[in-house]
Amino acid sequence: MKKAIALLLVFATLFSFAACKNTDKPGNEQTNPSSQETLPAETEPETEPNTQPTDLDLLAMIDEIYKVQPLDFEVFNSEIDLSDTDSLTYYTGLTDASGVKSAAVSEGAMSTMPYSLVLFQLEADADAEEVGAEIIKGVDPRKWICVEAEDVKLVANGDLIMLIMTPADATQTSADFIAAFTEVRGEPAFELTK
Numbered sequence: 146m147k148k149a150i151a152l153l154l155v156f157a158t159l160f161s162f163a164a165c166k167n168t169d170k171p172g173n174e175q176t177n178p179s180s181q182e183t184l185p186a187e188t189e190p191e192t193e194p195n196t197q198p199t200d201l202d203l204l205a206m207i208d209e210i211y212k213v214q215p216l217d218f219e220v221f222n223s224e225i226d227l228s229d230t231d232s233l234t235y236y237t238g239l240t241d242a243s244g245v246k247s248a249a250v251s252e253g254a255m256s257t258m259p260y261s262l263v264l265f266q267l268e269a270d271a272d273a274e275e276v277g278a279e280i281i282k283g284v285d286p287r288k289w290i291c292v293e294a295e296d297v298k299l300v301a302n303g304d305l306i307m308l309i310m311t312p313a314d315a316t317q318t319s320a321d322f323i324a325a326f327t328e329v330r331g332e333p334a335f336e337l338t339k
Contacts, residue, residue, distance in 0.1 A: 201305065203249035203264040206329065210262070210307075211251075214325035217316060219254035225263070236263055237308065238283025244271030246304075259286070259294040260315070262322060265306040273301040274335060281337045286310055300326060300333035 204222055226232055227242035234240055236250045246266045253260040265280075267273055277299050286294040294310035298319040301307070307326050309319045327333060 200247070201264075201266045203247060203266060206264055206305075207249060207251050207262065209329045210322065210325045213328050214317065214321050218258060218260070220251045220260070221254055222249065222251045224249050234283070235285075235288060236261070237265070238280050238285065239276075240283065244268050244276045256289055257292055259289045259292040259310065259312045261294065261308070261310045263308040265308070267304045267306065269304070271304075273304070273306060277301055277306055277335070277337050280306070280308055281339050284308065284310070284339065286339065297339035298323060299337040299339075301335055302326075302330045302333050305330055 204224065207222055225236050225248040227245060227248065230240065233242060233248075236252075237248060239245070242248075244267055246268050248263060248265045250264075251262040265276070267276060281297070281299050284297065286297050292312065295313035296311045296315070296319045297309075299306060299308045300323050307322070309322045311317065311319050311322075323333070323336070
């Protein structure tokens, strides 16, 4: 009886693999000529200009900043889920993501290192100074409990904001990271300090 059940399970497994097998082969595509319409050559589709800022790859931009200003410690980089209010507040000090299109964070791998770099891409209609003021007001430089980031600054250029928090005794200060940001993105429009 046990052999019969085992054999049945083996066949069920084999059939499930066969059922999940990718059968898309070149030339097997089904086409429906009536669903594919072509425009006459002399007409072009009308498009409205896109006024929204292009999506920035914030994690790649963090890497670019670190190429200019290499770190002497390990960090973890990740995107911030703007719908998760707890994460948003923990990393950014914001209570809601109004005006923020996307955000990414880079923090020390050790919780005893009070270091945080956060990049924000803003929506086209967002006021960078207003959002920046909310971030500086709400961000908690003691979020690491046992240690504190005493050097907290925020800079912005266009639709991009960078929040940088470092300890006072760090070999790499916020000024070093602002200089790297400037090299990658250009001269900041403004700077705020907590």
